Amino acid sequence: MPKDDDGAGRKPGTAREGRPDGDLRGEGPLPEALVPEPQAPPAPAVAKPVATKRLNLALQGGGTHGAFTWGVLERLLEDERLVFDAVSGTSAGAINAAIFVQGLAEGGREGARRALDKVWRAVASKLAISPLRNTPIEKALWGYDLTYSVAYQTFDTLSRVFSPYQLSPFLLEFNPLRQVLVENLDEARLKRDPKAIRLFISATNVRTGKPRIFTRTEVNTDVILASACLPNIFRAVEIEGEAYWDGGYLGNPAIWPLYYERGAPDILLVQINAIMRDELPTTPSDIMNRLNEISFNASLMAEMRAIDFVQRLLDSGRLEQPRYRRIFLHCVEDEARMRQFKLSTKLNGDWEFLQTLRRYGWEAADRFLAEHFETLGRESTLDIQRYL
Numbered sequence: 001m002p003k004d005d006d007g008a009g010r011k012p013g014t015a016r017e018g019r020p021d022g023d024l025r026g027e028g029p030l031p032e033a034l035v036p037e038p039q040a041p042p043a044p045a046v047a048k049p050v051a052t053k054r055l056n057l058a059l060q061g062g063g064t065h066g067a068f069t070w071g072v073l074e075r076l077l078e079d080e081r082l083v084f085d086a087v088s089g090t091s092a093g094a095i096n097a098a099i100f101v102q103g104l105a106e107g108g109r110e111g112a113r114r115a116l117d118k119v120w121r122a123v124a125s126k127l128a129i130s131p132l133r134n135t136p137i138e139k140a141l142w143g144y145d146l147t148y149s150v151a152y153q154t155f156d157t158l159s160r161v162f163s164p165y166q167l168s169p170f171l172l173e174f175n176p177l178r179q180v181l182v183e184n185l186d187e188a189r190l191k192r193d194p195k196a197i198r199l200f201i202s203a204t205n206v207r208t209g210k211p212r213i214f215t216r217t218e219v220n221t222d223v224i225l226a227s228a229c230l231p232n233i234f235r236a237v238e239i240e241g242e243a244y245w246d247g248g249y250l251g252n253p254a255i256w257p258l259y260y261e262r263g264a265p266d267i268l269l270v271q272i273n274a275i276m277r278d279e280l281p282t283t284p285s286d287i288m289n290r291l292n293e294i295s296f297n298a299s300l301m302a303e304m305r306a307i308d309f310v311q312r313l314l315d316s317g318r319l320e321q322p323r324y325r326r327i328f329l330h331c332v333e334d335e336a337r338m339r340q341f342k343l344s345t346k347l348n349g350d351w352e353f354l355q356t357l358r359r360y361g362w363e364a365a366d367r368f369l370a371e372h373f374e375t376l377g378r379e380s381t382l383d384i385q386r387y388l
Contacts, residue, residue, distance in 0.1 A: 016116060022224075034220070053081060053085045054079075054084075054377075055076075057089075057268055058088045058089070059087065060272050061091020062273050064127070064346055064354060067270045067357035068270075069272060070357075077269075078109075078113055079373075083387070087198070089199075090253040091228040094228060097199060098224055100184060101116030102115060105196040106193075119184045121217050128349065130176065131155070132155055132347050134151075139350075144350065145341075147285045147343075147344065149344075167237070177225060190219050198215070201216065202214075203223065205242055206249055208368070214227075222237055226245070232247075248295075249296075251299050253269075253300070254303075265327050267328070267329055268331070270331075271331055273292075277339060279357070285344070307329065308384050308387075311326065329380045329382040332361075
């Protein structure tokens with residue numbers, strides 16, 4: 001026989017004293033004391049925008065020492081607070097600059113990292129079959145320095161006695177960079193992609209002795225080869241009926257296009273040729289090494305003097321803005337490490353060596369960002385007195 005309570009003296013459906021029992025939503029409105037206070041819906045989470053700094057890049061040339069710049073660019077690409085406005089490059093810096101701009105347009109930061117990695121692997125692959133390599137015994141004795149290797153001594157002697165026209169009289173010459181560029185440079189993208197940032201490549205006009213700055217829509221394989229054309233090794237590169245040699249003689253790199261074009265005020269120089277050496281060079285190889293450094297820094301130092309002159313006139317109020325404007329100069333370098341590498345190492349394409357330079361560049365850029373990021377856009381961090 002069914003019971004009319006639940007065994008605790010309560011009718012079925014009645015609530016326990018002090019709290020509701022069961023689902024009351026089907027039994028009419030809740031008692032007023034049980035109605036919760038209305039709450040505003042939570043505000044949607046909005047990501048705080050990252051403060052960015054616009055930056056121009058000026059990339060020096062220096063043969064395979066350009067792998068140092070590769071490492072610098074990789075570290076800069078990792079920092080999403082940086083936005084790149086324009087790049088100027090010479091010689092190896094021209095290769096880095098063009099591939100950097102192309103990669104950014106093609107796939108953003110990751111695209112630029114992939115493109116740089118690919119081109120430097122191609123450089124190492126082509127130079128792996130170059131006769132200018134240390135034998136295993138020579139590498140054990142002298143490391144990355146090729147100065148005393150039989151192959152380099154032979155090459156150095158030939159290049160002083162014969163010109164590339166005499167060594168290759170039938171207009172045939174071996175230039176491993178040409179094939180690297182043919183396989184990696186997308187000329188059409190550089191010329192027409194609206195996402196591509198500004199690009200300036202410098203070369204030296206052999207006939208006039210003046211610099212020529214090629215803009216992004218003019219850049220192709222021949223332009224970059226001209227910018228990297230050492231006249232004792234390669235024939236001059238002809239472009240539009242004019243012959244060109246390495247741009248480092250008159251602009252290593254050219255800085256003036258970066259501020260003439262009214263871009264971002266911050267210019268970051270990536271320097272791979274040492275400015276200072278305490279010791280006096282006394283051996284033939286050391287003398288040639290120092291001459292190379294001085295020659296390929298000469299145009300940069302002249303341009304720094306001009307920039308310093310204009311900035312001092314601005315400080316004194318003798319020039320008016322915006323016709324003349326203030327620029328902020330910065331530099332990523334590691335002279336202490338780069339000074340240990342002699343002239344011959346600029347022709348060393350050993351993958352282990354390139355990776356060492358890449359790491360040095362990454363670390364140098366990392367130090368710069370840690371110390372000077374907040375200063376970008378406000379003042380220069382480069383000690384311009386070193387160049388005066």
